[in-house]
Amino acid sequence: MTALQAALLLHGLLGGADVILNHELLVRLPSRPGAAAEQRLHSAREVIFGLLFPSLGLFSWHGWLAWWPVALLLAEILVSLRDTVVEGDTRRLPVPERILHVLLFINLGVIATLLLQALPGWLALPAAMQALPPGGPGQWLAAMGAISLAWSVRDGLSARRLRLRAGRHA
Template sequence: MIDTHLLALQLMAAQGALGAFDTLYHHEGTEALPRRGTAGRELAIHATRSSIYCALFIGLSSWAWHGAWAWVLLAVFGVEIVLTLWDFVVEDRSRLLPPTERVTHTVLAINAGAFIALLAMSATDWAARPTAMVWQPQGWLGAFLACAAWAWASRACAMPSRRALSSGAASRSRRAMHRRRCASDRNRSACW
C-alpha cells in the first residue's frame, strides 16, 4: 500500500524547489516584480502563499494532524486554492507573463492539486482520531522540508519588498505592458 503522506511530502519538496525557481528566476529576475509599482497586490498574495507553504512544510514534515487539526489543515488547503486562483487573475490583469512563467505556474498548480488531494485523503482518516498533533518524523525528507521552510522564511525577513522608485516607473511599466499586449494582439486597431 502507498504511504500517501510520504508521497505528498515528496511532491511538496518538488513544489518547494519549483516555487523557489519561479520566485528567483521569474518574479525577482526576469520580471523584477519587487521594483514594479504595479505589482503590490501580486507580491502581497505571493507573501501570503509563502507563509502558508512555510507553515505546511514545517507542520507536515514531522506531524500528523489529528481530530480538529485535520479540519484546520483542510481549511488551509482551501485558502491556498483560493489564493492561487486570485493570483492567476491578478497576474493576468497586471502584466503579460512570459511563456516559461505560465508553464511553471501550470506545473505548480497541477503538483499542488496532487499533493493536496493526497493529504486530503490522509486528513479524512486523521479527522476521525482524537485531536492532537502527533509526532510522525519523515526522516531526511521531513528534515529537508523543515530546513527549506526555515531558509525561505529567513530570506523573506532579510529582504523586504522594494517599491518602484517613482510613480513614473509604474507608468512606464503600464505603457510597456500595453505595447507588448498590442504587439501580440491580432486586432491591433482596438489597442490604439
Template sequence: MSVALWLLAAQGLLGGIDNLWNHEWRAKLPTTPTARRELQLHAARGLIYGPVFLAFAWVELRGLFAMALLALLAVELFITLADFVEEDRSRTLSPQERVLHGLLTLNYGAFLAFILPALAAQAAMPSALVAVDHGWMSWLLTLYAVGSSGFGLREALAARRLGKTT
C-alpha cells in the same frame, strides 16, 4: 502519505525556482511598483507554505489541528487563483513561467488528491500533535519552510515599501 510528501517536496522545488528565476531575477517584482498586489499575494502564500512545510516535516496533525491545516490548504488555493488573475492583469508572463505555473498547479492538485483523504481521516481523530520523522525529507521540508517564510516576509516588506512610493 509518502507520495504526498514527494509531491509536496516537488512543489517546494518548483515554487522556489519560480520565485528565484521568474519573480526575482526576470521580473524583479520586489522593485516593480505595479507588482504590489502580486507581491501581497505571493507573501501570503509564502507565509502559508512555511507552516505547511514545517507541519508535514515533523508532525502528524489530528482533530482540530488537521482541520486548521485543511483550511490553510484551501486558503492557499484561493490565493493562487487570485494570483493568476493579478498576473494577467499586471504583467506579461513568459512562456516558461506560464508552463511552470501550469506544472505547479497540476502538482498541487495531485498533492491534494493524495493528502485530503489522509487529512480527513486525521481530522476525525481526537486533537493531537504526533511527532513524526521522515528522515532527510523532514529536513528538506524544514529548509523549504525557512525559505518560503523568508521570501514571504521579503515580499510583504517589498509590497509595503512599494505602497509608500505610489
C-alpha cells in the same frame, strides 16, 4: 517518504524555481512599478507554505486538528486564484513562468488529493499533533518552510516599498 511529502518537496522546488527564475531574474518583481498587489499575494503564499511545509513534514495531525493543514491548503488555493487574476491584469507572463505555474497548479491538485485521501483516517483518531520520526523529508520540508517564511518578509517589504513609491508618484 510519503507521497504527500514527496509532492510537497516537489512543490517547494518548483515554487523556488518560479521565484528565482521568473520573479527575480526575468521580471524583477521586487522593483517593478505596479507589482505591489502581486508581491503582497506572494508574501501571503510564502507564509502559507512556510507553515504548511513543516506542518506536514514534521507532524501528523489527528482528530479535529487535521483541519489545520486543510485550512492552509484552502488558503493557498484562494491566494493562487487571486494571484492569477492580478498577474493577468497587470503584466504579460513570460513563457517559463506560465509553464511553471501550470506545473505548480497540477502539483497543488496532487497535494490536495493526497491530503483529502488521508483526512478521513486522521479525523477518526483522537485529537493530537504527533511528531513524525526525525530526519528525512521532514527536515527538508522544515528548511523549505523557514526559507519560505524569510522570503515572505522580503516580498512583504517589497510590496510596502512599491506601494509607498506609487503613492509618491501619484
